[in-house]
Amino acid sequence: MKHRNPQNKYQTADFYARKAKKEEFAARSVYKLDEIQQKYRLIKKGDKVLDLGCAPGSWLQYAAQQAGNKGRVLGIDLKEVAISLPANVRVVCGDVLDLADQKENMARTIGSGYQVVLSDMAPSTTGHKETDSARSYQLCVAALAIAAASLAEGGAFICKIFQGGDFEDFVRSVRSAFDRIKIIKPQSCRKESKEIYIIGTGKKREGL
Numbered sequence: 001m002k003h004r005n006p007q008n009k010y011q012t013a014d015f016y017a018r019k020a021k022k023e024e025f026a027a028r029s030v031y032k033l034d035e036i037q038q039k040y041r042l043i044k045k046g047d048k049v050l051d052l053g054c055a056p057g058s059w060l061q062y063a064a065q066q067a068g069n070k071g072r073v074l075g076i077d078l079k080e081v082a083i084s085l086p087a088n089v090r091v092v093c094g095d096v097l098d099l100a101d102q103k104e105n106m107a108r109t110i111g112s113g114y115q116v117v118l119s120d121m122a123p124s125t126t127g128h129k130e131t132d133s134a135r136s137y138q139l140c141v142a143a144l145a146i147a148a149a150s151l152a153e154g155g156a157f158i159c160k161i162f163q164g165g166d167f168e169d170f171v172r173s174v175r176s177a178f179d180r181i182k183i184i185k186p187q188s189c190r191k192e193s194k195e196i197y198i199i200g201t202g203k204k205r206e207g208l
């Protein structure tokens, strides 16, 4: 996918939404994952990928392409995914916060041995910055617990967080479970948005 740089935030919103429609992706969010993938090549052919907060489905579509026919993608979301998906993708409707709390249910629903765990989860926003970032942090903590339990050693974690008071704590937690971390705000994020992506690579055998 080639990126042409749009000029301002209004064009940005339109540009990526129109591009997603033209390229038949379910949402403009796909270009955030695309930018991360172009830069770090974390999803490889044959990989098992877990996508937390997967609806409406653009990351599922993209991860399935990158992992190829021999790869497998499992998505989880509170909402149903309405688009038709490739054969190597499976979706479960559920609450990631519950799964992170229930170890047996987590193991049964998700399994293990993933090479990449993605979380683009976002809470329903209230407009109150502290509340929204605290809820985002809670989702990130759950995503990290699931990543720690389900990733193979050496695996990678990509997680969206709304920057707020707990941001540094979360960075520290990711650092304790992975050999390296990166923090990236993809070009296609709306400039006014507080969202940012933390990437952990080289999942440690022990950690958290």
Ligand SMILES: C[S@@+](CC[C@H](N)C(=O)[O-])C[C@H]1O[C@@H](n2cnc3c(N)ncnc32)[C@H](O)[C@@H]1O
Binding pocket: 026, 027, 029, 030, 052, 053, 054, 055, 056, 057, 058, 059, 060, 076, 077, 078, 079, 094, 095, 096, 097, 120, 121, 122, 123, 124, 139
């Ligand atoms: C920004 S959307 C994800 C977009 C997706 N990456 C895509 O490209 O289509 C955030 C998603 O997180 C989901 N979400 C929020 N809280 C959740 C939870 N506790 N468990 C599961 N999914 C959750 C929402 O339902 C929403 O679909």
